[in-house]
Amino acid sequence: MLIFPFLSREILLLIFAGAGVYGYITNSDRNITNLIVSVVLLLLISITANLYSYSLPKYIIVSAIQISTIGFTSATIVRCGAKKDLQENTTNLPSSLALLIAGGSSAFIAGSWYAYWTAAVSYELIFFIAVIGAITAALFESIPSSVDRLFSMTLGSAMAMWILAAFGYTVAPLHLLIAFIFALFLGYLAYRTTIADISAVLSATLMGVLIIVFSNILWFVLLLTFFILGGVFTKYKYNYKLDMGIAQEKGGVRTYENVFSNSTAALVLAIAYGIYPQHSNLITYAFLGTVATAAGDTLASEIGTTARQTPRMITNLKSTKTGTDGAVTSLGELAAFGGALAIGILGAAFGFVEHIIPAILITCAGGWGGTNIDSLLGATFQKNGYLSNSGVNFVATATGALISGILYILVL
Template structure:
């Protein structure tokens, strides 16, 4: 948490929140679960600053130089925290919970990378609900570059999970994590195009809901396929 603060990717509220969540995740699961979530925050911080001046000139850059606050932390990691606690309480369902965890972290990572990289695309975004061209930065707008970035972010989470020994089956890890992250990211866009654009949900609210849905998708795929 404090490293993120000094790296100027998180303010003090975010750093303290991330530290609290990290301690709880490690207590109920293990250090690797925390490292996966930390990877999301690092990737998010890095790519928020990617072509920041360009995004700032278009009026779509994250406020305060991309520094995240406690709301960003909780909206993206509450589902992960709940799943880590569930893992500690219900070890008999460990593998199912692990895949749900991978789905929620992949959704958070995929959505952030899709937003931060996709908005720099030369391609004009299209609204996810009707595929009509829209202005860059509009909630619900998607690009091919953003979709690929989402897949890339999800793949990083899957590969790390295998490297850490959280999952033995690399095929299952890649298929379920990438699918959960990709679908979760696009559900985030769908919620942005509908509920957020109507003022019914904030950006943090959308992230909160989407990360839970990403977990449910990955858990469902695990039960269905493996």
């Protein structure tokens, strides 16, 4: 208390008790230091936020501590057999599951205990953010980085929980668990069929839980359709694309970058759907447009590059070599339209819209338009180093949503 007078007794107890347990098992002074630094940083953020009439609740910090100590320790035990001499090991699926279960459970218990004595907070909200915090931490642990994993896990999980707590959106625990199990199971299937790596599984699980909770399960199924189409058509004439030097890396296995670059716009729209129900129709059409763009762009890339015709630059229609950023072919344009059409038909079949034919046409327009925006950005901003491939995908999917949203306003 003399060293950190702004800390409550409960916070100090959790910091040093949690760090002590973790340090005993891992025998790592560096990890203890990184944990304490990350927690102190969160407390400083909390104090600074209070100065500007914002609030980072301390029960969120308490939950983040548990995820980073109990959760990460459980993952380490599963991965390395509780050895004292731990090396930097590649994350595996069982260890990630251990982190999710142990971290999420301990975060909920500790957060509820702290909130009981200090703040009137719904236990449903604490459970919701504990699950999201644990998934976020597991995702950060699975991503190779020069930043210490314990540091990024603590800060990352706390920030994710803070954002959701600020919405004040609650969900029934049973509904949340069903969403979590469903999303994780589908992610596991993608992992087993070599469509996704562990980081993609956890990213998709995080996306899935949030999309299902804020909208419904069919929104997530529609988004998964894009990933399935991408995974299947990545294998299409793969040896030919490999010989040409244009095949996807790692055999086409999707990573967290693929998930977030193509799905962030969809996630934002799903959350907006739950928060702003008065604009549900507009948001639904924008969602269809962004998913159609992701599907259309993926099919255009995977199928269009196998065309026997000479590709042309979208900017000036000059001939170029296959695989050049911004190159288009007739086959690729047709594939893009087909991918967007598939999303439009599925959206109508799932009951997303009332006006079926206009909805399919608007979805196709958004998807095809967004795909060509992707090509245009690739030929300009990506070629000149202003945007990465992930950045191009994000802007293109957001543009596809914008196109479909504007057309909805104008037509319907």
